[in-house]
Amino acid sequence: MKYVFGPVSSKRLGQSLGVDLLPPKSCTWNCVYCQLGKTRKFVTERQEFFAREEILEEIREALERHKGLDWITFVGSGETMLYKGIGWLIAEVKKLTDIPVAVITNGSLLYLEEVREELLQADAVLPSLNAGSEALHNQIVRPAAGLTFRQHLEGLVAFRHEYQGRLWIEVMLLGGINDSDEALRDLAIVLKEINPDMVHLVLPTRPAPEQEVHLPSDERIERAIAILSEVTTVVNPLKGNMDLRNAPDMLEAITAIVSRHPVQQRELQKAIADCFPGENDKTAEVMKEMLATGRFKLVEHNGEPYWVMQS
Structure with a gap:
């Protein structure tokens, strides 16, 4: 499929x-x-980068194929809300199924009334907020010209006032960058102003483009939870498991996921092993065949091998 991938699993959104x-x-x-x-x-x-009707048709086909889904999640290879017409897609999906709809976004366009309006039908919206100060915000996200921290914050506050669904803010916690007590307290101040239903701490576990990106220590993670919990509920998500058991074509299913983000090799090994219970040698054989296609390569990040697409 061109637009639909997964299902993938997480503590936040299940399948x-x-x-x-x-x-x-x-x-x-x-x-x-x-x-x-x-x-x-x-x-x-x-x-509208791609025809909305084509996207909807793929969603319809996937819903017929996959059972036991917990969420349908709109996400982009970049900033999701750049897609004009996402509101139409959310409305049409809700005509097809009772499965709740989530939207993952960096939130940078929430200052636009039309963007906020298109999101009102979603059951959960997960925007990003990684800093409580303009300097740190610019250091981490390096926005396009004209997109300011104040604009970002005001968009989040305005959306909270209008939106009746679940607002779950994602905070990427970066070791040595935004995990100091000062940075966390600044972040707590703006989170209190936004008043989200929940904050999801996320960690840079996948390969990053910059060498200064490191995992925070366990002590800093616990400190972040303690400080941010003073103003809102904080969840430190545990990674879920990829599920390939209903994939009609395993190679295409893995390609669809890896093309959107690197996949930890041990996570992939488990997902493939679950497809062949009792066949101990099958997992290694399948993974060797996958690598032999030339679509993927292995890279190391934080001592773990990851599958990424060949450039």
């Missing part, structure tokens, strides 16, 4: 069917930690 609305990489930010790599050219104008 989630992903819908990618963008050509890679279309983004308003150039985050130091981005698993998609550097933003070579900023995109700030919203447009």
